[in-house]
Amino acid sequence: xxxxxxxxxxxxxxTLLLGGCGTTGPTTGEExxxxxxxxxxxxxxxxxxxxxxxxxAWTGSPLDDPNSPLYExxxxxxxxxxxxxxxxxxxxxxxxxxxxxxxxxxxxIEGHCDERGSREYNIALGERRANAVRRxxxxxxxxxxxxxxxxYGEERPAVPGHNEEAWAKNRRAELVYQ
Amino acid sequence: xxxxxxxxxxxxxLGVQGARAGLVIEITEGVEGALPIAVVPFRxxxxxxxxxxxxxxxxxxxxxxxxGYFRTxxxxxxxxxxxxxxxxxFRDWRALKQENLVIGEVEPxxxxxxKVNFKLFDxxxxxxxxxxxxxxxxxxxxxxxxxxxxxxxxxxxGTPGAFATRIAYVVSExxxxxxxxxxxxxxxxxxxxxxILSSSEPIMSPAWSPDGRKLAYVSFENGRPSxxxxxxxxxxxxxxxxxKGINGAPAFSPDGRFLAMALSKDGDPDIYVMxxxxxxxxxxxxxxxxxxxPAWSPDGRYIVFTSDxxxxxxxxxxxxxxxxxxxxTYDNGYNARxxxxxxxxxxxxxxxxxxxxxxxVMxxxxxxTTVLTDGSLDESPSFAPNGSMIIYxxxxxxxxxxxxxxxxxxxxxxxxxxxxxxxDPVWSPYYK
Numbered sequence: 001x002x003x004x005x006x007x008x009x010x011x012x013x014x015t016l017l018l019g020g021c022g023t024t025g026p027t028t029g030e031e032x033x034x035x036x037x038x039x040x041x042x043x044x045x046x047x048x049x050x051x052x053x054x055x056x057a058w059t060g061s062p063l064d065d066p067n068s069p070l071y072e073x074x075x076x077x078x079x080x081x082x083x084x085x086x087x088x089x090x091x092x093x094x095x096x097x098x099x100x101x102x103x104x105x106x107x108x109i110e111g112h113c114d115e116r117g118s119r120e121y122n123i124a125l126g127e128r129r130a131n132a133v134r135r136x137x138x139x140x141x142x143x144x145x146x147x148x149x150x151x152y153g154e155e156r157p158a159v160p161g162h163n164e165e166a167w168a169k170n171r172r173a174e175l176v177y178q
Numbered sequence: 179x180x181x182x183x184x185x186x187x188x189x190x191x192l193g194v195q196g197a198r199a200g201l202v203i204e205i206t207e208g209v210e211g212a213l214p215i216a217v218v219p220f221r222x223x224x225x226x227x228x229x230x231x232x233x234x235x236x237x238x239x240x241x242x243x244x245x246g247y248f249r250t251x252x253x254x255x256x257x258x259x260x261x262x263x264x265x266x267x268f269r270d271w272r273a274l275k276q277e278n279l280v281i282g283e284v285e286p287x288x289x290x291x292x293k294v295n296f297k298l299f300d301x302x303x304x305x306x307x308x309x310x311x312x313x314x315x316x317x318x319x320x321x322x323x324x325x326x327x328x329x330x331x332x333x334x335x336g337t338p339g340a341f342a343t344r345i346a347y348v349v350s351e352x353x354x355x356x357x358x359x360x361x362x363x364x365x366x367x368x369x370x371x372x373x374i375l376s377s378s379e380p381i382m383s384p385a386w387s388p389d390g391r392k393l394a395y396v397s398f399e400n401g402r403p404s405x406x407x408x409x410x411x412x413x414x415x416x417x418x419x420x421x422k423g424i425n426g427a428p429a430f431s432p433d434g435r436f437l438a439m440a441l442s443k444d445g446d447p448d449i450y451v452m453x454x455x456x457x458x459x460x461x462x463x464x465x466x467x468x469x470x471x472p473a474w475s476p477d478g479r480y481i482v483f484t485s486d487x488x489x490x491x492x493x494x495x496x497x498x499x500x501x502x503x504x505x506x507t508y509d510n511g512y513n514a515r516x517x518x519x520x521x522x523x524x525x526x527x528x529x530x531x532x533x534x535x536x537x538x539v540m541x542x543x544x545x546x547t548t549v550l551t552d553g554s555l556d557e558s559p560s561f562a563p564n565g566s567m568i569i570y571x572x573x574x575x576x577x578x579x580x581x582x583x584x585x586x587x588x589x590x591x592x593x594x595x596x597x598x599x600x601x602d603p604v605w606s607p608y609y610k
Contacts, residue, residue: 120484
């Protein structure tokens with residue numbers, strides 16, 4: 001579940017303050033061309049805005065910069081496991097640094113599971129995955145006050161489908177900035 | 179007769195709205211040597227131009243057939259259509275090798291009212307086994323039919339029927355980005371499906387109160403999971419818990435005074451028991467592992483639950499008064515979501531067979547486990563209140579559907595919803 005409208009809200013405010021012209025659709029501002037399309041992907045409804053300078057350097061939130069490790073916000077897990085695989089550690093360290101350097105940032109870590117097994121056990125497993133990410137970020141120095149967790153178990157799959165490919169994409173923790 | 183009266187009261191309050199024919203039942207496997215029975219279409223004695231809204235005899239026949247223990251005679255093969263004892267010629271039915279015969283009549287009974295009578299015969303003895311008459315309304319004709327099926331089932335099998343009971347389940351419609359989730363209640367044959375709660379956020383784990391009048395469930399409607407208790411017939415509801423973390427897996431005690439649940443407010447998910455009158459919580463199971471899915475033994479003395487303290491999810495049992503948890507399941511690497519049969523002798527749960535998740539039943543005295551189903555994603559097993567069948571969620575043609583299997587594994591049926599993904603079924607108790 002992408003929560004683009006919520007994620008982009010601070011960005012929209014910045015645009016309003018700096019430019020003095022609110023853009024509620026990607027087509028209304030000239031800067032739309034270089035655009036934050038990646039950040040707004042999947043928004044579908046609500047506010048969308050773009051924030052790039054004419055020169056092409058990224059001036060929006062690094063969370064929405066496709067070239068930033070912060071752009072990655074999903075950690076994937078093995079079946080019935082909650083250990084963070086090594087390939088996700090650099091990305092999580094980048095988020096830890098961002099959170100430490102941005103004390104106003106608030107992060108909700110959503111834990112999710114694939115559809116196999118029992119629903120309530122999966123709620124518990126999803127919480128364990130979210131907590132694994134939370135503990136890692138805290139160990140990196142992030143204030144616990146910036147972090148929140150919620151488990152959706154198997155109730156909110158990222159992709160439909162009932163095979164290993166789909167399940168692998170659904171066993172995840174999502175970092176959702178508020 | 180007192181139970182009957184209460185039964186009708188319940189249905190008066192509930193009424194009948196919502197989608198008809200929400201579920202279509204297909205028998206996927208039957209019983210060898212099912213009992214042959216002929217249910218003659220009930221005769222309408224009123225104005226032929228305005229027949230009653232329900233074909234009572236057909237509903238009775240469908241119930242009996244669906245149980246798998248009866249083989250009903252198709253109407254097209256009947257030689258006669260008697261509706262009174264005087265019209266019955268037992269030779270017709272012996273020629274058709276029927277062991278039992280049901281006849282009945284429906285007649286007008288004041289404005290909007292009906293009177294239904296039926297009789298059950300033993301064809302070979304040539305004698306009546308049972309006969310009743312009911313006064314009812316258009317709205318409750320289906321309920322009367324289910325009750326007649328229950329009476330016949332009990333007379334011929336010795337076990338009370340469970341046709342006049344209900345099921346609760348969760349349906350997900352819409353898209354993966356914008357789901358529409360609803361909690362529904364339907365008759366045990368899938369008719370009279372009614373939405374009792376809908377939300378864009380997850381709804382999970384419905385659980386009946388022992389009187390069949392309330393449902394506890396988990397709803398994420400406020401962005402976080404909370405446990406609610408809702409009166410099924412009035413829609414009135416109350417939030418019971420919304421602690422930090424998991425608020426999950428509610429289960430009423432057999433006397434209805436306590437609600438067991440899984441909470442993670444103190445760290446890891448543990449089993450808690452709430453005194454509903456005083457709203458007092460007691461932590462029953464405390465362990466660093468996952469502890470969830472509590473279910474009460476029918477005598478109220480034990481709670482079984484799922485824990486992965488041994489490295490994989492398995493079923494454990496703990497006395498309600500507290501104490502050490504005892505591991506119940508050892509087979510396979512994954513056993514979860516256990517619940518007791520009404521007589522307390524069996525446990526049903528999800529088990530993993532290879533890479534498939536299936537429904538199993540364990541004989542607690544013998545410790546032997548039987549896998550009853552052959553799906554790959556079977557879950558949420560729940561016993562019928564007479565212990566004869568287990569309803570569960572499975573996948574069929576890419577959709578979540580409900581299915582039921584007899585406790586001995588011999589009869590299987592699929593309840594195919596017309597739209598949406600169906601899951602989390604739970605069979606109601608008998609109404610009290």
